[in-house]
Amino acid sequence: xxxxxxxxxxxxxxxxxxxxxxxxxxxxxxxxxxxxxxxxxxxxxxxxxxxxxxxxxxxxxxxxxxxxxxxxxxxxxxxxxxxxxxxxxxxxxxxxxxxxxxxxxxxxxxxxxxxxxxxxxxxxxxxxxxxxxxxxxxxxxxxxxxxxxxxxxxxxxxxxxxxxxxxxxxxxxxxxxxxxxxxxxxxxxxxxxxxxxx
Numbered sequence: 001x002x003x004x005x006x007x008x009x010x011x012x013x014x015x016x017x018x019x020x021x022x023x024x025x026x027x028x029x030x031x032x033x034x035x036x037x038x039x040x041x042x043x044x045x046x047x048x049x050x051x052x053x054x055x056x057x058x059x060x061x062x063x064x065x066x067x068x069x070x071x072x073x074x075x076x077x078x079x080x081x082x083x084x085x086x087x088x089x090x091x092x093x094x095x096x097x098x099x100x101x102x103x104x105x106x107x108x109x110x111x112x113x114x115x116x117x118x119x120x121x122x123x124x125x126x127x128x129x130x131x132x133x134x135x136x137x138x139x140x141x142x143x144x145x146x147x148x149x150x151x152x153x154x155x156x157x158x159x160x161x162x163x164x165x166x167x168x169x170x171x172x173x174x175x176x177x178x179x180x181x182x183x184x185x186x187x188x189x190x191x192x193x194x195x196x197x198x
Contacts, residue, residue, distance in 0.1 A: 002059060003068075006045040009038045014157035014184050017061065019044060028061035031090040032185035037063055051082045060086060070094050070131075077126050079119050083162050088112045091192055098131040100124075111196040113163065151176065154187045163195060171195045 005026055011018040016029045017038050028046055038044045046061035047068040060082060062068040067089055074085035088097065091112045100108040101124055109120035151172050158168035171191035175182065178190065 002048050002050045004045060004047050005059075005061070007043065009040050009042060009044045012038055012040055014153050014188055015160050017044070017046075019046065019061075026059055028059045029086065030061040031086060032188050033090070034061060034063045034067070036185050049082075058082065062089075066094055070097065073127060073130060074123075077119070077123050079122070080115075084112070084114050087114065087161055087192060090189060091196060101128045101131050104128065111193055113161070113192055113195040115196070154184055154191060157188055158191060158195070161192075167195060 005019050005021050005028065007019045007021040009017055010020050010025055012035055014032070014035075016027050017035055018025045018027050020026075028048060030046065034046070038046075046063070047065045048062070049060045049068050049071055051058045051060065060068075060071060062071060071082075071085050071089060074080050074088055075082060080088075092100065092108070096108070099105070104124045106117055106120040106124065109115055109123055110117060115123075151169075154172045154175075155165065155168045158171070159165055168191070171194040172187060174194055175187045175190040179186070182190070
């Protein structure tokens with residue numbers, strides 16, 4: 001299993017980065033907050049989880065080991081695959097997720113796209129005793145500008161996360177209407193939250 005990668009960041013997209021390791025460029029899918037911490041042309045390190053399927057090998061990256069561990073834990077719940085686990089971490093910071101699980105806050109969990117009340121209740125039931133209690137002050141990862149916002153790129157990223165095009169376009173348009181100057185990472189996060197509520 002590939003537990004981490006370190007190397008020059010060759011490319012940063014809306015939902016992934018390409019990191020060169022030993023002369024090989026590895027595509028690593030990650031949340032907007034994780035991608036915001038990388039800089040093209042500079043060295044970067046990501047904790048990673050390799051998901052193996054019959055027809056694919058997909059590498060997911062995280063800012064730290066805690067996020068990677070939460071990613072793996074989320075997938076232990078029936079109905080939650082790697083894409084939904086990544087979407088959960090895009091919407092909820094680990095402390096916020098831990099708080100929602102320990103307090104049985106189904107409403108907060110259903111903000112995540114694709115997670116309905118039944119899955120949220122199953123998450124609480126199966127994970128509340130497995131997560132560490134949240135810290136007194138939740139950590140907030142800064143969102144920094146990652147380039148000019150482009151509607152089609154954000155829509156493409158949402159489609160890559162499993163949404164159909166029309167709802168994705170509507171969510172991005174609403175996000176742009178709310179903040180026309182928002183960078184792509186913020187737009188993606190806002191659209192994900194909107195899709196989770198709809």
